[in-house]
Amino acid sequence: MHDVEAFSDRLIEFYDKLTAWEQGVVRGGSITLQQTHMLEVLGRFAPLRMKELASRTGVTTGTLTVAVDRLEKMGLVARSPHARDRRSTLVEPTEAGLALYNEHHRHHLNLAADMLDVLTPREADAFDRIIEKLGKVL
Numbered sequence: 001m002h003d004v005e006a007f008s009d010r011l012i013e014f015y016d017k018l019t020a021w022e023q024g025v026v027r028g029g030s031i032t033l034q035q036t037h038m039l040e041v042l043g044r045f046a047p048l049r050m051k052e053l054a055s056r057t058g059v060t061t062g063t064l065t066v067a068v069d070r071l072e073k074m075g076l077v078a079r080s081p082h083a084r085d086r087r088s089t090l091v092e093p094t095e096a097g098l099a100l101y102n103e104h105h106r107h108h109l110n111l112a113a114d115m116l117d118v119l120t121p122r123e124a125d126a127f128d129r130i131i132e133k134l135g136k137v138l
Contacts, residue, residue, distance in 0.1 A: 025107045034059070035071055036104055039093055042077065043101030046092035049082065053091055076100060 026033050034057075041056045042048060048056070054064040068091055071077040076097035082088035093101060116124050 021111065025104065031071070031074070031076070031100065035067055035076075036100075038064075038067055038071065039076065039097055039101045040104060042091060042093045043098060043105065047080070047090040048092075049085075049088045049090060051088070071097070 023033055026036050029036070031039070038053065038057055041053060045052075045056070050064060050068065051061060053068075054061045057064065059067070068077060068079070072079060074096075075094055077091050078094050080090050080092075082090050119127060
């Protein structure tokens with residue numbers, strides 16, 4: 001049986017390091033980390049209903065509305081009415097928003113490549129399966 005306390009400590013340390021890395025990537029940029037995460041989700045899954053975007057980013061719809069307002073004022077996202085649901089509004093990145101998403105995504109790909117460089121192919125396959133499995137717990 002594994003030591004839950006030690007595992008928890010390693011998990012928190014990894015999270016803290018990953019968060020610090022992420023904050024370092026966006027530091028000095030034109031948008032916040034939260035806004036960057038919204039563009040990440042939209043870059044991968046757009047267009048999304050506001051409620052879907054809130055769910056995928058883990059924020060309330062009120063918080064999301066304020067953030068999307070700001071992103072829209074910066075010309076990074078656009079809203080449009082949903083074609084089949086008049087109560088819903090769709091959000092998607094503009095060309096400028098996609099450019100920021102692509103730039104940030106390149107940082108993620110570089111980090112992933114750096115991580116894979118320190119793992120053997122077998123370790124990388126195992127790690128991939130493990131994080132997929134652990135992601136289901138969240």
